[in-house]
Amino acid sequence: MAVVTGLASALESYRGRDRLIRTLGYCCQLVGGVLLEQCPARSEVGTRLLAVSAQLSHCRTVLRLFDDLAMFLYTKQYGLGPEEEDAFVRGVSVLSNIADQLYYPCEHLAWAADAKVLHVDSARWWTLSTALWGLSLLLGVARSLWMLQKLRQRLQSSKAAFTSRLPRSKRRALEAQMRSEVLTLLSNLADLANAVHWLPPGVLWAGRFPPWLVGLMGTVSSLLSVYQAARAGGQTGAATSPS
Secondary structure (H helix, E strand, O other), X not given: OHHHHHXXXXXXXXXXXXXXXXXXXHHHHHHHHHHHHHOHHHHXXXXXXXXXXXXXXXXXXXXXXXXXXXXXXXXHHHXXXXXXXXXXXXXXXXXXXXXXXXXXXXXXXXXXXXXXXXXXXXXXXXXXXXXXXXXXXXXXXXXXXXXXXXXXXXXXXHHHOOOOOOOHHHHHHHHHHHHHHHHHHHHHHHHHHHHHHOOOOOOOOOOOOOHHHHHHHHHHHHHHHHHHHHHHOOOOXXXXXOO
16 A cells, blocks of 8 residues: 555656656566567567557657756756865766756757657757767766765775764765765666667667667666655656656
């Protein structure tokens, strides 16, 4: 009963629904892709699951038409970052916010072109939006690696110097923050793998992932995001993750 209550509570929020749709969509792509490749007798089921995955992805694209304002307010609120924050983290976060802010109008134009609302080349705008998403993820990876290094140094220095040893509560807080950064790093790396796959052919491994691998990377990222949101009580950033 508690699980049902928690699920219903999550579905009442926009971000909660988005996480569920994202996870379900990638799971369908994973299972559908596996059925197509490994179980020819179930290929029809696999095709239907891939169709469901595509529709769920399209649903999220439409819902993101209304994310620009939330992202703008978050970017404005963050500004150049709090002065007490590490300078590298501030710089990376500002660049990431800019990339995220530019991502949304590019995706909107691509969607409008596909929907025949605008007579422009949708492929160009999809490529640009994917590149911006990939840049944001890459900056997120750099931020997590930097934070992990800083947190590890703080823990090691506190253990080396007996007189300045951190209280147990603060040490546990640092360790929890390190675990959170590791999960964020893994999630961003999984999404980055898919982002590169969706770039034009010739860019690293672009276009080489089979559907099941795209689904696997997305499922891993989505489940990590759900887990982190559950531990944090659902308090995360301003707008939904792009793909």
